[in-house]
Amino acid sequence: xxxxxxxxLAPKTVTEAAQLLADSDGIARVLAGGTDLLVQMKAETIAxxxxxxxKHIPGMREIxxxxxxxxxxxxxxxxxxxxxxxxxxxxxxxxxxxALIGSTQVQGRASIVGNLCNASPAADxxxxxxxxxxxxxxxxxxGTRDCAVIEIPVGPGKTTLQRGEIVTAVLLPARTGIGADxxxxxxxxxxxxxxxxxxxxxxxxxxxxxxxxxxxxxxxxAPVVLLVEEAxxxxxxxxxxxxxxxxxxxVCSKAARPIDDKRGTAExxxxxxxxxxxxxxxxxxxxxxxxxxxxx
Amino acid sequence: MSKTHVxxxxxxxxxxxxxxxxxxLLTVLRDRLHLTGAKEGCGxxxxxxxxxxxxxxxxxxxxxxxVEAEGAEITTVEGxxxxxxxHPLQQxxxxxxxLQCGVCTPGILVAxxxxxxxxxxxxxxxxxxxxxxxxxxxxxxDKIIKAVLAAAADLRGAx
Numbered sequence: 001x002x003x004x005x006x007x008x009l010a011p012k013t014v015t016e017a018a019q020l021l022a023d024s025d026g027i028a029r030v031l032a033g034g035t036d037l038l039v040q041m042k043a044e045t046i047a048x049x050x051x052x053x054x055k056h057i058p059g060m061r062e063i064x065x066x067x068x069x070x071x072x073x074x075x076x077x078x079x080x081x082x083x084x085x086x087x088x089x090x091x092x093x094x095x096x097x098x099a100l101i102g103s104t105q106v107q108g109r110a111s112i113v114g115n116l117c118n119a120s121p122a123a124d125x126x127x128x129x130x131x132x133x134x135x136x137x138x139x140x141x142x143g144t145r146d147c148a149v150i151e152i153p154v155g156p157g158k159t160t161l162q163r164g165e166i167v168t169a170v171l172l173p174a175r176t177g178i179g180a181d182x183x184x185x186x187x188x189x190x191x192x193x194x195x196x197x198x199x200x201x202x203x204x205x206x207x208x209x210x211x212x213x214x215x216x217x218x219x220x221x222a223p224v225v226l227l228v229e230e231a232x233x234x235x236x237x238x239x240x241x242x243x244x245x246x247x248x249x250x251v252c253s254k255a256a257r258p259i260d261d262k263r264g265t266a267e268x269x270x271x272x273x274x275x276x277x278x279x280x281x282x283x284x285x286x287x288x289x290x291x292x293x294x295x296x
Numbered sequence: 297m298s299k300t301h302v303x304x305x306x307x308x309x310x311x312x313x314x315x316x317x318x319x320x321l322l323t324v325l326r327d328r329l330h331l332t333g334a335k336e337g338c339g340x341x342x343x344x345x346x347x348x349x350x351x352x353x354x355x356x357x358x359x360x361x362x363v364e365a366e367g368a369e370i371t372t373v374e375g376x377x378x379x380x381x382x383h384p385l386q387q388x389x390x391x392x393x394x395l396q397c398g399v400c401t402p403g404i405l406v407a408x409x410x411x412x413x414x415x416x417x418x419x420x421x422x423x424x425x426x427x428x429x430x431x432x433x434x435x436x437x438d439k440i441i442k443a444v445l446a447a448a449a450d451l452r453g454a455x
Contacts, residue, residue: 008300008317008363031361038359039340041318051317053364079353103429104407105344108353109360191428192342 010053014139014168017052022141022164024050030166032060032075033109035102036118054166063087068174071137074114074167078107091172092287093181093200093280097128100185103192113167119153122195122220126153128183130217130225131200134172140165155223177212178295179204180287182280185219186272188263195220196264199252199276201284203235205292211235216248216281221256221273228255231277240285248281249274304365306331307375315362322346324362325372333373333402337431344430347403348372354410356429373402376409384454385409385447394443396434404430408444416452420445 008031011017021028026049029037040046054060060075063084070087081087081098088095094112101110101124112125113136129149137146141164149170152159161167181202187193198219206212214235218226231251238244253274258266299314306329315324325331325348334357337343341356348357349371350364376383385408388394395401404427411418411426418426423444424437432440 006318008361010363010366031364034361034364035341035356035359038320038361042339042358051361055364077353102341103344103356104354104410104426105347105356105429106341106359108350108355191425 006048006051008051008053010056012056012058014054014057014166017054017057018139018141018164018166020050020052021166026050028052030054030117032111032114033077033106035106035110036114052166054168057168060168066171070172072112072170072172074169075111077109077111078102079104081112082107087172090175091128091132091181093183093202093284094125094128094132094134094172097125097183097185097198097200100124100183100195100198112170116149116152116170117159117161117167119155119157119159121153121156121223121225122198123153123225124185124195124198124219126225127198127200127217127219128181128202129170130227131181131183131202131215132172133202133215134170136167137169137171138165139168146171150225150227153224175204177204177206178288178292179213180284180291182283182287184276184280184283186276194263197221197256197258197269197273197276199273199280201235201277201281203240203281203284203288205285205288209239209289209292211238211240211285214281216252216277218252218256218273218277221258221269226255226257228252228277231255235281240281245278245281249278252277300363302363302366304368304370306370307372313362317361317363319362320358321348321350321360321362321365321370322357324365325357328362331372331374334406335399335402337399337403342429342431343400343403344407344427345400345403347406347430349406349410354407371406373406376405383409384450385412385444388443388447388450389440392439392443392446394435394439400430400432400434404432404440408447411444412448412451416448416455418445418448 028050029048031051031053060073183200185198204213214232216231258269335345337345341359346357
């Protein structure tokens with residue numbers, strides 16, 4: 001690894017961390033799990049002058065209940081997310097999406113905030129976060145703000161984060177009513193691959209079992225994750241029956257704007273992302289119905 | 297550039313070392329501490345040959361910086377055998393010939409031990425998924441999976 005003069009600092013507060021990043025006159029990067037950053041350093045696609053390790057800041061490695069929903073600290077690794085029963089009960093799709101990232105070894109370190117800020121169009125956890133309407137909390141030199149997850153990535157490797165800003169947590173909203181989410185990814189094998197395409201669906205059911213709210217997000221079929229409102233509109237008011245899901249599939253295939261690359265052709269991605277969306281919607285509906293059964 | 301002084305615990309022993317900020321934990325283990333069990337296969341977190349545990353979590357030590365080990369608890373393959381006695385996983389790998397060239401073996405042993413601590417009775421499928429990040433170019437995996445399942449059965453019997 002080059003960058004022999006790189007400095008490594010592990011501040012104890014987020015204010016200090018943001019200030020270090022803002023004051024750095026070279027290339028500065030936040031270090032959480034490091035599973036993207038260290039690979040980029042090794043490949044010499046980036047040679048930081050400063051790494052700011054945020055893992056020693058209180059709360060960064062914690063999952064806590066907040067405002068009826070959940071706060072996931074920016075350095076919480078995937079393995080921790082998978083072990084969290086409360087999070088899994090509310091947001092099974094987010095948990096399964098986080099678990100898609102890399103191997104067991106990568107899961108020991110990789111965070112969903114890192115996955116988001118790396119800004120890959122194929123990021124495994126982002127469609128589920130968008131479908132969940134998750135927000136992120138950000139601290140920068142000018143203070144703290146929060147914004148929707150979907151507002152962070154703007155293209156491959158590019159985000160809206162300003163100099164010195166650190167995403168400190170993902171905030172998952174409270175579940176209102178009976179709802180569940182699901183996320184599916186297509187890869188040519190069963191593990192350890194980058195998404196050809198993916199889809200996440202989040203549904204809420206009313207007491208009669210009708211869909212009262214929905215969000216549908218597609219991954220790896222555009223430069224950023226797509227939130228397909230037309231697809232959600234099809235689900236709302238329906239009983240998520242077969243005919244509805246077939247329409248959902250068709251709308252999602254049409255909404256996709258994929259490219260041809262070594263992982264798949266645009267035509268193939270368009271077809272398969274619709275199938276992923278249909279299956280994810282069915283899975284989310286099954287999970288929500290099962291929850292309704294538990295409550296009855 | 298001045299080196300950073302790091303105090304850590306490796307296989308239960310308090311250990312101190314000096315390293316550069318950009319050195320990986322794998323480099324520190326192998327080149328500074330002469331714990332050469334963990335291997336560098338890919339250097340990018342894909343092959344699992346450098347697997348160790350860091351504060352109880354299985355990680356690729358090529359994707360951890362040495363300086364991040366400050367205050368941490370690390371275990372490596374060197375900590376598996378107790379005295380002269382091999383860990384049941386190590387013994388089963390020998391008994392069932394679950395290795396050929398051996399480069400992947402330390403990482404697989406560390407990964408398999410982490411699995412059995414979390415799940416003492418894994419299915420074959422669970423073992424295969426857990427070890428998906430440990431590549432082996434020799435065995436075709438079947439013998440590895442069988443050895444892990446056999447060691448798990450032994451450990452359950454002994455418990």
